Amino acid sequence: MVFNIKDSGKRRIKTDFPREVKKLENIWIPMSDGAKLSAHIWLPVDAEENPVPAILEYLPYRKNDFTAIRDSVRHPYFAGHGYASIRVDIRGAGESDGILLDEYLKQEQDDALDVLSWIAEQHWSTGAAGMIGKSWGGFNGLQVAARNHPALKTIITLCSTDDRYADDVHYRGGNLLASDMLWWASTMFAYNARPQDPAVVGESWRENWLDRLENTPPFVEEWVRHQRRDAYWQHGSICEDYSDIQIPVFAVSGWQDGYTDSVFRLLEHLPKESKGLVGPWAHEYPEVATPEPAIGFLQEALRWFDQWLKGLDTGIMNEPKLISYIQESERPEVTYDERPGKWVADPSWPSPYVNGQNWYLSGSSLLTEVPAADDVLVPSVQEHGFYSGVFCPFGQPGDLPADQRLENGKAVVFTSPPLKEKLELLGHPIFHAELAANQEDAMIAVRLMDKAPTGESTLISYGMLNLTHRNSHEHPEKLKPGQKYQVEVKLDSLGQEIPAGHRLEIAVSPTYWPAAWPSPKAVDLTLYFGESTYMELPVRTPQKEDQDWGHFDAPETAKVMEREIVRKEERSRKVIHNPIEGIWTLADFSDEGERRLPSNGIQYGSKNKNTWSIKENDPLSAYNQCEWELTLGRDNWHVRLETNSEMWSDETKFYLVNTLTAYEGDEKVFNKTWKAEIERDHV
Structure with missing residues (x-):
């Protein structure tokens, strides 16, 4: 961060x-x-x-x-x-x-x-x-x-x-948000270990620091213990x-x-x-x-x-x-x-200017007319999702989704004819589907894209749903393999123009790593076409009065305080494919730099390395590791914190390991490892 x-x-x-x-x-x-x-x-x-x-x-x-x-x-x-x-x-x-x-x-x-x-x-x-x-x-x-x-x-x-529960870094659509849950917990794990400033509190800083190091828990353990919307999240x-x-x-x-x-x-x-x-x-x-x-x-x-x-x-x-x-x-x-x-x-929300427009799935197409009854198989591809971008961009380089042509071969994609006139969308797209799964635990991920006439595909919204949460986040229910269910997947809100001549694309998959932790077993979904399976788009009718609003002043702020750049920021984000072993890895590194504040003499910096990996055809190979290094000090007072957080699973449990090491100067003053095994609960 x-x-x-x-x-x-x-x-x-x-x-x-x-x-x-x-x-x-x-x-x-x-x-x-x-x-x-x-x-x-x-x-x-x-x-x-x-x-x-x-x-x-x-x-x-x-x-x-x-x-x-x-x-x-x-x-x-x-x-x-x-x-x-x-x-x-x-x-x-x-x-x-x-x-x-x-x-x-x-x-x-x-x-x-x-x-x-x-x-x-x-x-x-x-x-x-x-x-x-x-x-x-x-x-x-x-x-x-x-x-x-x-x-x-x-x-x-x-x-x-x-x-x-439903709209934060822990769970999305009843799925464990693998891209962010451990990462954010590891962030606070490192942040909470920073000491008080002895120039402010005096010699008591060290006693307080050791207390924080010993007794501040890895938040991720409690978050994983609550996999449904219970009183903890309420x-x-x-x-x-x-x-x-x-x-x-x-x-x-x-x-x-x-x-x-x-x-x-x-x-x-x-x-x-x-x-x-x-x-x-x-x-x-x-x-x-x-x-x-x-x-x-x-x-x-x-x-x-x-x-x-x-x-x-x-x-x-x-x-x-x-x-x-x-x-x-x-x-x-x-x-x-x-x-x-x-x-x-x-003038209000819901807006009188926004109405739903339905696009139905048929074969590999999107149509505005209800199609004849048919179905399509949607198989699991575990490496689907590596080019989805980060869940919550902070404005760093590389945060956003890449061209979705890199993803679309790993999902089932439905494409509209070229639009005859532009669409303006504002609000939530909602994907309605009649479907069945071949496992009792399953999820569905849905992507909505703007496809240019030259072929590029831009992700404009996505959503996902743990299908055991189809009726309730409080009381999930296992699926009966082969049974048909009617579900709704609310995609993220958007404000987007789709020009005439462009196409809409909808991609459907039972995987979306590393956004969602994979289901315990590989899942095949069956989508049934007809009046029950469609994307509802929030189409906004432009208003003449729109031009009267949004005339904001230029940004202004107070003067930024003096600071010295000791080490510059650096960011890299790489998708690595090992075809011999069939392993896909996302490596995300952020050196947030190091600065010195002349006003109080404090110098501070941080580095963060995160990896997510998975093996083709093996949902239980999903693995996430997050590492932090924080430095803080002035003159003859310096501390360094190193953390390592890991998460993986089998069919019945999640496994968590968190290690914290603290140094005062060059002396190691603390080292502790927390381990937890937590039962999977419909996730």
């Missing part, structure tokens, strides 16, 4: 603000149980005489080093416009007390309530607060909003989810009862992000004042995101907060419910610097 700010000639750097700003560093916020959390606070210098509302960002990613550069462009900007902008490390992270035992625990929410109460009591505070956050900070913003603290008046949630999933949130929410994401779908669900279910924004971006704030066009998002955030925290009429509530970006057709590239397209506006 890269916490850096990419320089852009299109971004305006603001140094003069309406109010002069001061920064209060490493402020201790007391918790009700006696623990304390560490915070940075950016304030107008006259806030004691002229109190201000607060904006809280609440994260586990270390304000003093790993997110310091990112924080420097945003928090001073808010403070300069009349806010107390507060960045808090959650319990167990950075200099804050304690140990981080898992994601999104009740303790994390309880602490946030204590933080909000503390803010409301400060002399510089008006008593009104908002929250803003991307990813983890977007998740806990929603979760804290559901706790209804009286000081919290609104939130902006970016790249987040309302559903921790906790923190605000979709369990949307009515718990009674304040306005501004939900933001991008088409390259892994969490776009939640924007549409939130707009459908949250208070009527809530709004949504979806651009072409990866998993990042829209003022610094790729691909272009980035927008003046901090100005939009100010309009939102001014409306709800200062009681100013900024005009934002006169604007449409959803503003989104319809991308023009592009040839497949694993990296885009820019995505041409247009902004469109919808």
Whole structure:
């Protein structure tokens, strides 16, 4: 995970603000149980005489080093416009007390309530607060909003989810998300092992560090123990009862992000004042995101907060419910610097401008007419999926899907005639199918593609479903081999134009490695053609009023803090095929570089290597390994952390091995291996 700010000639750097700003560093916020959390606070210098509302960002990613550069462009900007902008490390992270035992625990929410109460009591505070956050900070913003603290008046949630089971890095469609579950757990395994800064907490840092090393668990073990949607995942999933949130929410994401779908669900279910924004971006704030066009998002955030925290009429509530970006057709590239397209506006979601259009499967074709009854066999090809791109791109080179012609020979593909007129799609495609499987455990993966007249095939959406979860994620049921079932597979949301002359392609497979952990045995599916098997596309009718919206200001931020580049970033992503042994491997390496911050003297860096491999015709050969190296230090204080995480399975169990090694200087001070065997539960 890269916490850096990419320089852009299109971004305006603001140094003069309406109010002069001061920064209060490493402020201790007391918790009700006696623990304390560490915070940075950016304030107008006259806030004691002229109190201000607060904006809280609440994260586990270390304000003093790993997110310091990112924080420097945003928090001073808010403070300069009349806010107390507060960045808090959650319990167990950075200099804050304690140990981080898992994601999104009740303790994390309880602490946030204590933080909000503390803010409301400060002399510089008006008593009104908002929250803003991307990813983890977007998740806990929603979760804290559901706790209804009286000081919290609104939130902006970016790249987040309302559903921790069905729409996060652990499980997708009831399938174990092999591309990300172990990787993300290994990331937090390494991150949680970083020590407090002795310059801030004193000599107690070492005792706390050894405590964190010994007692912070590999999160992946708990995640794999809960393979169905049980109370573990229901906790923190605000979709369990949307009515718990009674304040306005501004939900933001991008088409390259892994969490776009939640924007549409939130707009459908949250208070009527809530709004949504979806651009072409990866998993990042829209003022610094790729691909272009980035927008003046901090100005939009100010309009939102001014409306709800200062009681100013900024005009934002006169604007449409959803503003989104319809991308023009592009040839497949694993990296885009820019995505041409247009902004469109919808007054509600579901939108009155979007209607379903059905495309039926027949032979190898896609048709708008219901075909005659027939069927087709869809066999397992275990190496299907290596060119799917990453689940949640951060904007790094090589994140996106390659030309799908590399995949289509490993699936059954259905192709439409050339379109006579362009289609504009906005929302979720839904694949409806009548099918049977020859095993009691099976999955289905469906890809939707834009095929150019010259043959290139661009992946525009995909979805997958563990067929034992066809009726319920809470109560999966084995299949009866050979029995017909009617299922629906909801594909990821999209905003996409398909030009006239292009074709639609749908690919179907019972495998999608490394996105989905393979079924215990090789699966053959049978698809039955007729009125029950079709792709439902969300076709949007363009509106004349669309041109009135999406005229955002140019991106602007505060000045990026000084930093020295010690080691440059490097990325490689390779698919390796050993035809002699029939083994396919994806090797993904990211050197996130090393930097030094002159403001506090800290130097930090990270490297991450991930491999996924599988042998042809052998689903039980699936293997995932994730390795991290983190460095942190200053002057005569240096620590290094090395982690190795592995996962594999047989027909009945998953196997997990996690090893953590810590060094102070050149001395090894800690080494421990955690091992777990966990029964497979319909996965």
